Amino acid sequence: MTPLHPRKVHLFTPGPTPVPDEVLRELSAPIIHHRTPQWQEAFGEVLTGLKRVFGTEHDVATFASSGSGAMESAVANLVRPGDEVVVAAHGRFGMRWSQMAERYGATVHLHETERGQRPDPDEVGAFVASKRNTRVVFCTHSETSTGAVSDAQALAASIKAQAGDDVLLVLDAISSLGAAEMQADAWGWDSVVAGSQKALMVPPGLAFASISPRALERARETTSGRWYLDWPKAVDAHRKTPPSTPVTPALTIVLGLRVALGIMFEEGLEGVFTRHVRLGRAARAAVDALGFELFSPDHDSSVALTAVRVPEGVDGTKIPSKLKEYGVTIAGGQDDLKGKIFRLGHCGWVNELDVVLMIGALERGLVELGIEIEPGAGVAAAQRSFLATGVEVGA
Amino acid sequence: MTPLHPRKVHLFTPGPTPVPDEVLRELSAPIIHHRTPQWQEAFGEVLTGLKRVFGTEHDVATFASSGSGAMESAVANLVRPGDEVVVAAHGRFGMRWSQMAERYGATVHLHETERGQRPDPDEVGAFVASKRNTRVVFCTHSETSTGAVSDAQALAASIKAQAGDDVLLVLDAISSLGAAEMQADAWGWDSVVAGSQKALMVPPGLAFASISPRALERARETTSGRWYLDWPKAVDAHRKTPPSTPVTPALTIVLGLRVALGIMFEEGLEGVFTRHVRLGRAARAAVDALGFELFSPDHDSSVALTAVRVPEGVDGTKIPSKLKEYGVTIAGGQDDLKGKIFRLGHCGWVNELDVVLMIGALERGLVELGIEIEPGAGVAAAQRSFLATGVEVGA
Numbered sequence: 143m144t145p146l147h148p149r150k151v152h153l154f155t156p157g158p159t160p161v162p163d164e165v166l167r168e169l170s171a172p173i174i175h176h177r178t179p180q181w182q183e184a185f186g187e188v189l190t191g192l193k194r195v196f197g198t199e200h201d202v203a204t205f206a207s208s209g210s211g212a213m214e215s216a217v218a219n220l221v222r223p224g225d226e227v228v229v230a231a232h233g234r235f236g237m238r239w240s241q242m243a244e245r246y247g248a249t250v251h252l253h254e255t256e257r258g259q260r261p262d263p264d265e266v267g268a269f270v271a272s273k274r275n276t277r278v279v280f281c282t283h284s285e286t287s288t289g290a291v292s293d294a295q296a297l298a299a300s301i302k303a304q305a306g307d308d309v310l311l312v313l314d315a316i317s318s319l320g321a322a323e324m325q326a327d328a329w330g331w332d333s334v335v336a337g338s339q340k341a342l343m344v345p346p347g348l349a350f351a352s353i354s355p356r357a358l359e360r361a362r363e364t365t366s367g368r369w370y371l372d373w374p375k376a377v378d379a380h381r382k383t384p385p386s387t388p389v390t391p392a393l394t395i396v397l398g399l400r401v402a403l404g405i406m407f408e409e410g411l412e413g414v415f416t417r418h419v420r421l422g423r424a425a426r427a428a429v430d431a432l433g434f435e436l437f438s439p440d441h442d443s444s445v446a447l448t449a450v451r452v453p454e455g456v457d458g459t460k461i462p463s464k465l466k467e468y469g470v471t472i473a474g475g476q477d478d479l480k481g482k483i484f485r486l487g488h489c490g491w492v493n494e495l496d497v498v499l500m501i502g503a504l505e506r507g508l509v510e511l512g513i514e515i516e517p518g519a520g521v522a523a524a525q526r527s528f529l530a531t532g533v534e535v536g537a
Numbered sequence: 538m539t540p541l542h543p544r545k546v547h548l549f550t551p552g553p554t555p556v557p558d559e560v561l562r563e564l565s566a567p568i569i570h571h572r573t574p575q576w577q578e579a580f581g582e583v584l585t586g587l588k589r590v591f592g593t594e595h596d597v598a599t600f601a602s603s604g605s606g607a608m609e610s611a612v613a614n615l616v617r618p619g620d621e622v623v624v625a626a627h628g629r630f631g632m633r634w635s636q637m638a639e640r641y642g643a644t645v646h647l648h649e650t651e652r653g654q655r656p657d658p659d660e661v662g663a664f665v666a667s668k669r670n671t672r673v674v675f676c677t678h679s680e681t682s683t684g685a686v687s688d689a690q691a692l693a694a695s696i697k698a699q700a701g702d703d704v705l706l707v708l709d710a711i712s713s714l715g716a717a718e719m720q721a722d723a724w725g726w727d728s729v730v731a732g733s734q735k736a737l738m739v740p741p742g743l744a745f746a747s748i749s750p751r752a753l754e755r756a757r758e759t760t761s762g763r764w765y766l767d768w769p770k771a772v773d774a775h776r777k778t779p780p781s782t783p784v785t786p787a788l789t790i791v792l793g794l795r796v797a798l799g800i801m802f803e804e805g806l807e808g809v810f811t812r813h814v815r816l817g818r819a820a821r822a823a824v825d826a827l828g829f830e831l832f833s834p835d836h837d838s839s840v841a842l843t844a845v846r847v848p849e850g851v852d853g854t855k856i857p858s859k860l861k862e863y864g865v866t867i868a869g870g871q872d873d874l875k876g877k878i879f880r881l882g883h884c885g886w887v888n889e890l891d892v893v894l895m896i897g898a899l900e901r902g903l904v905e906l907g908i909e910i911e912p913g914a915g916v917a918a919a920q921r922s923f924l925a926t927g928v929e930v931g932a
Contacts, residue, residue, distance in 0.1 A: 153568055158788060161568050169789065170565035173548055173556050173740060175866045206742045207765065208601045208784040214765040242764045339785060345568060347601045347742040347787035367762055369637045370602065370609040389603040390734060392742035392787070393553060394564065471570045 151469040154500045156286045156317050156447040158339040158346055159490035162405055165344055165398045176393050182384035184400045189385055191403035195342075195411065196334055196352040197325035203351045203376035206392035209316035209337025212349035214242055215371035216280070216312045216333045219361035223247025226275040230266045232292065233257050233285035234476055235314060243280065246367065251276065257479070258288045258437045258449070267300030270309065278310045283334075284318035287476050289449035289485065290438040291318060298330040310357055316340060319350075320406065321418040321445040321489050332357040338395055340446065341418070343402040343490045348395040353377065418445035421488040421497050424527035428501040429486075431523030432508070432515045437483045446489040447473075452482055456513060464507040470500070494528045546864040549895045551681045551712050551842040553734040553741055554885035557800055560739055560793045571788050577779035579795045584780055586798035590737075590806065591729055591747040592720035598746045598771035601787035604711035604732030607744035609637055610766035611675070611707045611728045614756035618642030621670040625661045627687065628652050628680035629871055630709060638675065641762070646671065652874070653683045653832045653844070662695030665704065673705045678729075679713035682871050684844035684880065685833040686713060693725040705752055711735060714745075715801065716813040716840045716884050727752040733790055735841065736813070738797040738885045743790040748772060813840035816883040816892050819922035823896040824881075826918035827903070827910045832878045841884040842868075847877055851908060859902040865895070889923045 153160045161169075174181050192202045205211050217239070221227060227248045229240040232255035243250050253269045255261040261281070270279055279301055284291045298311055310332045315324055319334070320341030326334045332354040339346035353361070353373055361373040369375075370389070379386040406414050425448040426440050437449035452458030458481040462474045475483040486504070488497055501520040508515045548555045556564075569576050587597045600606050612634070616622060622643045624635040627650035638645050648664045650656040656676070665674055674696055679686045693706055705727040710719055714729070715736030721729045727749040734741035748756070748768055756768040764770075765784070774781040801809050820843040821835050832844035847853030853876040857869045870878040881899070883892055896915040903910045 151567060151569065153570060155570050157785065158568050158570060166565040166567070170561040172546060172561070173553050174546065175548060175550050175553060175868075177868075178861070178866060206601065206603045207606065208786070210784040211602065211606075211765045217764075245761050245764050247761060337785070345787070345789040346785045347790060366640050366642060369612075369640050370606045370766070389605040390552065390732070390741045391603070392601075392740070394740040395742060466573070471573060473570075473572075 146468045148469065151471070152499065152503070153471050154487045155471055155473045156340070156485055156487040156489060157337070159341070159343065159487060160492065161343055161345060161398070162402065162491050164405065165401045168401045169345070169394050169398045171397065173394070176387065176391055179384070181393060181397070182386070184397055185391070186385045188396055188400050188403065189380055191400070191407065192350060195320055195324065195403070195406070196350070197323070198327045198352045200327065200355055201353045201358065201377045201380065203353060203373050203380065204387070204391065204396070205349050205371060205376065206347060206389070207349045208346055209335065209349050210238065211371060212335035212337065212351045213238065213314055215351050215373060216335055217242045217246050218368040218371050219373040220278050220310055220312065220333070220357060221246045221248045222364065224249070225277045226251065226273060228253060228270050228273055228276050228279045230261050230269070230279065230281045230297070231255070232259060232261050232282060232288070232290055234287035235285055235316070236282040239280035239282070239314065258290055260290045260292050260439065260441075260443070261297065263293055263296040263300035266297055267304035270301050271304040276305065276309050278312060280312045281314070283313050283315040284322070284446045286317040286447065287479065288438050289444050289447045291322065291443040291445065293443070294324070294331065295329045302330055310360065317446045317489065320414065322443065323415050326352045327354075338399060341490045342399060343405065344395055344398040348392045348399065415445070417493070418489065420494065420528065421445070421492060422448060424494065424497050424524040425486055425488055425501070427527040428520035428524040431519045432505065446487065448486045448488065449483050450486065452484065453513070458482055458484055460511055461507060464511055465503050468503050468506065470503040472500075472504070498524050541863045543864065546866070547894065547898070548866050549882045550866055550868045551735070551880055551882040551884060552732070554736070554738065554882060555887065556738055556740060556793070557797065557886050559800065560796045563796045564740070564789050564793045566792065568789070571782065571786055574779070576788060576792070577781070579792055580786070581780045583791055583795050583798065584775055586795070586802065587745060590715055590719065590798070590801070591745075592718070593722045593747045595722065595750055596748045596753065596772045596775065598748060598768050598775065599782070599786065599791070600744050600766060600771065601742060601784070602744045603741055604730065604744050605633065606766060607730035607732065607746045608633065608709055610746050610768060611730055612637045612641050613763040613766050614768040615673050615705055615707065615728070615752060616641045616643045617759065619644070620672045621646065621668060623648060623665050623668055623671050623674045625656050625664070625674065625676045625692070626650070627654060627656050627677060627683070627685055629682035630680055630711070631677040634675035634677070634709065653685055655685045655687050655834070655836075655838070656692065658688055658691040658695035661692055662699035665696050666699040671700065671704050673707060675707045676709070678708050678710040679717070679841045681712040681842065682874065683833050684839050684842045686717065686838040686840065688838070689726065690720070690724045697725055705755065712841045712884065715809065717838065718810050721747045722749075733794060736885045737794060738800065739790050739793040743787045743794065810840070812888070813884065815889065815923065816840070816887060817843060819889065819892050819919040820881055820883055820896070822922040823915035823919040827900065827915045841882065843881045843883065844878050845881065847879065848908070853877055853879055855906055856902060859906055860898050863898050863901065865898040867895075867899070893919050
């Protein structure tokens, strides 16, 4: 087969995701200092924009870190040694809450949902209610390891209804924020954490935590065990006029994020979310048409990625490797799912035509690997999915 | 006075520092995934290059964070609640060690050196020896708030000679690494921490900690109180073939750092260090010729910045503000030094001609502020300083 162009590459992983050219150009602008009006104005805009995306009127703290740093900030600021917490995990990244909470000395009550499935809100609420001393509940929105996205609104409502309103609720929305609606205040999440490198369309290295007033109060009660990830320190600096940071920020990524948020608001958040739903539907339709099984339920909530079961007898790790020959990066499975699933990312700077290209690459790879499919069936199904609901092709 | 070009800017702060065009272009390359051979190869090169700059054959852990994150990693991995530690501070950033260690439950014995001065190695050694239960000593190399750079080799030697070899030694070299020689192994520093946005010529958001085998062993003894900044987790991932990271890395900054390290190695580390000495000498000569007093001793070790006393009766905050009108950013004083000093950064991607420009901007600002100087005296002194020792103009 004729080789494809070796320098023309396509990124379809659930993070990092492709970054718009306009943002890339911003990243390569000459460095400015962070105590200048130019940077402060940009940072102020970013903080305001983030609040819209998080659905909060309260604080969003920023950290130069990966998304895991923002997760740990929630643990470090809310958990004291000896505290009882609930972790409702539905995959690998849910389990990370548990590892972190244990490292901070918490007693963890673990509620596990089968991998690939979404947690049942009623069940999680009842579980929390049964652990009467629970101070904090940690949940995952989009579980990047499986593609299953929990119902964040129903989860919070159920926990509050069954376990009362005193418990603090924390949500990992790293791979969903900006792809799916988030209403931190209205739904009652005391903290939602996210990272820059998923639907927000900038490189990794910047992370966020929304913080409700009562969560901030809890954080102010003790200051031990953390400095860099301290919420009060970040919030107090961000609230200043002009807004500031306690340490040197990831300044180029902040500048890039201003541009990326501008692109999102131009499309309209509603439009962004609708686009992601449509991308997910088409990816699932294509996978189905190729005779593969989805690993997670066929549900409109799966906006960030589509996880696909590898047929029995096939070494699934070969599929991402084969696609790399075309300059196309998709993700394999992690840990015990390695070789058993592969993951198609469609999150952030991805439009409907990109999904057609991605399925084209997948079909080609499967054919070359000798896995029996009908070439063209996937791309045709994706096209039909898009055109069935109108021709409004997204950004 | 005719306005200068509003979009032509010059950055002379002790961090962030200017980034070479070649690095900026690398930052704007399309995003690649971090589990690809292309990125892994770059990361491997960066790890090898960093070891050269740190002067270590052992591990260098990397974190997506500001330099303060790497500082905190040393505290979080080496300090247990109740431990006695010594902090030898000679300025604001030295005091940060103390704040962090206290947050991790340490009993801090604080040795303070007057701001602007360098700590006396004999005295620090004796101080540590007098605190018999000291487990870790935290020091600062280049104190960014004052420009004074400690003698890292003599400090370590004196502490070891007087207090024995059991105590762990940790050094903040955030604003010196890459500007001045560092021999972590040979000098006996168990951990040296640094950040990306100073002499290493990339944007902020990536930080490093070199780790001696015995420091790593200490870190492995307990895992509580940290997850994101955990040394063993980072080191174990970095040691893999191909090298990896426990979480999504600050991947664009890593790619930029490969290019920046290439630029440094092309000049030769010896050449890089010599250039910084020459830049510092010329800046100090210019300041002196303009009739200003240095805040720190006139010493070849002051490679990253030159701190200058503001004359009595002058509001020193006006000097950086005035220079901003020319698109030139220098730094003022921090905390109680605000208005009393200003700081000229000459670190990283700065050559001898840049220093002439910087002094030109300073003279111009002083004249416009009505501060009596002889226009041209500063730039002439800088030129004489450079030419006195030959015409080899740096990179």
